[in-house]
Amino acid sequence: MYKKFFSKKKKFGNNLVALDYHYFTDNSLTYPKLGLEVSYSALDKQLKIFSESFEPLETDFALGTFVKKKSYNSKPGIIISIDDADKSIKYALKYFIKYQIPITLFIPVGLCIDKNKEDGKRSRILCRYRELFPSSKGLTLKEKSEFFDQIINSSFQQLYEYELKLGSPKKENNITASRELLSLTEIEEIAKNPIVTIASHSMSHNSLAELPDNWLKWEIKKSTEYIKALQGKYDLFAYPFGYKKSYNLKVKNLLHEEGIKYAFSTSSKIITKNSDLLSLGRAPMLNFHNKDYVFGSAYGAFHYWDKILQR
Numbered sequence: 001m002y003k004k005f006f007s008k009k010k011k012f013g014n015n016l017v018a019l020d021y022h023y024f025t026d027n028s029l030t031y032p033k034l035g036l037e038v039s040y041s042a043l044d045k046q047l048k049i050f051s052e053s054f055e056p057l058e059t060d061f062a063l064g065t066f067v068k069k070k071s072y073n074s075k076p077g078i079i080i081s082i083d084d085a086d087k088s089i090k091y092a093l094k095y096f097i098k099y100q101i102p103i104t105l106f107i108p109v110g111l112c113i114d115k116n117k118e119d120g121k122r123s124r125i126l127c128r129y130r131e132l133f134p135s136s137k138g139l140t141l142k143e144k145s146e147f148f149d150q151i152i153n154s155s156f157q158q159l160y161e162y163e164l165k166l167g168s169p170k171k172e173n174n175i176t177a178s179r180e181l182l183s184l185t186e187i188e189e190i191a192k193n194p195i196v197t198i199a200s201h202s203m204s205h206n207s208l209a210e211l212p213d214n215w216l217k218w219e220i221k222k223s224t225e226y227i228k229a230l231q232g233k234y235d236l237f238a239y240p241f242g243y244k245k246s247y248n249l250k251v252k253n254l255l256h257e258e259g260i261k262y263a264f265s266t267s268s269k270i271i272t273k274n275s276d277l278l279s280l281g282r283a284p285m286l287n288f289h290n291k292d293y294v295f296g297s298a299y300g301a302f303h304y305w306d307k308i309l310q311r
């Protein structure tokens, strides 16, 4: 798409392409089929291209001002986010600093809270709740709601027993739970850098459309409280998983009630001034440094890819 179409384009308007990273690595890829990892050397090359040929923008400015401007920009605007607060962000940060590219970190807050604190324990159990109910039929909304109340009202000792039952997380069952994440102290430290914005990615990283009301409210309200305390941008949100079925109108309405202005999915829609602000698109950044692929992604080629696949 880049070679045939975008590279011949002269004017880009003020549409935006949001790009999303997850994990960074020095070694061979742990989940080669999932496209969640980018090597540091590929990252360096990608960011160099972004800094030379694109206009990497701070998210709030991009959505509030850039996309609405009357005059056209000479370079296409992009916004970059990193989901899931992986420990590897600590080492990736220097590349974003090198090119002065603004980033938003979407934090699954509960999983970054100390594991000896109650909210930290609760979130880690809720993240893996499916493993406690291995029967194939799954829980009804009512059962989930009761389970959630039980976890919220459990004593420290009871939570500890749930943890024992779960054992240590395995990547086959739950990738997010199996990663080593940044602590809140590390996030605070990283957030001191002016290129970094932090925002909520819920508490326990569950698909929000599948949760009962009490649990859903907690995911949004609690995580926003923590983000406020960390001086992050509490009106910005990214849906865990983010595919079409992972959120719905109920989730969007609740976000709106809680004062969230912008929410990102992982459908690769190009952002225009008419986009639904609570269903903004983002395209994945994959582990490539081929120039055409990097240009293609940042021009929004995945928008058309998702259209073809009707996602």
Ligand SMILES: [Zn+2]
Pocket (backbone or CB within 6 Å): 083, 084, 201, 205, 239, 240, 241
């Ligand atoms: Zn995520």
